[in-house]
Amino acid sequence: MGEIRAESFGRRSTRAWHSIEERIVEIEREVFGDDAFSADELRAAFTGRQRLAVLLWDGDVLIGYTQAGQARARGTYYIANTAIAKSYQGRGLIRLLMERLYADVRAVGARFIERDAAIANGYADKIVRFHSADIITTRDHDSPYGRQRFIRMRVPEA
Secondary structure, three states, X not given: OOOEEEEXXXXXXXXXXXXXXXXXXXXXXXXXXXXXXXXXXXXXXXXXXXXXXXXEEEOOEEEEEEEEEEOOOOOEEEEEEEEEOHHHOOOOOHHHHHHHHHHHHHHXXXXXXXXXXXXXXXHHHHHHHHOOOOEEEEEEEOOOOOOEEEEEEEOOOO
16 A cells, blocks of 8 residues: 545546546446446536546555535535545545545635435444534435435535
């Protein structure tokens, strides 16, 4: 295992997307199976206007990502997708991704984050516990992906 680091994705060129596309799709399918976003949906999420993405690397191997876009609420970004390759899960690496994403969200002047998180696997509870001081509201709801918790929170300070 090399140095694990999170980097903001520079979407300025189609070459940037093409250099990671295959691995992003692979991780997406590994983690989400039949519920995975398509390659076209992922390309739009990573390269669209007003989108932010963070890549997680182990040396020169891409092992995870998260991406967010502007939400309807002013000054808010919605985290649409986060995935870490299964062989790297359970090591607390989500924190590296989120710290970088929060910095990027602050850099574009947004102050709030929204997301939906799975309830069944305990992910929603972990987010709420970890960010308890920043949580504004939560709401549980049904979705095509199972029970989810909608979370609106202030972007944590650095």
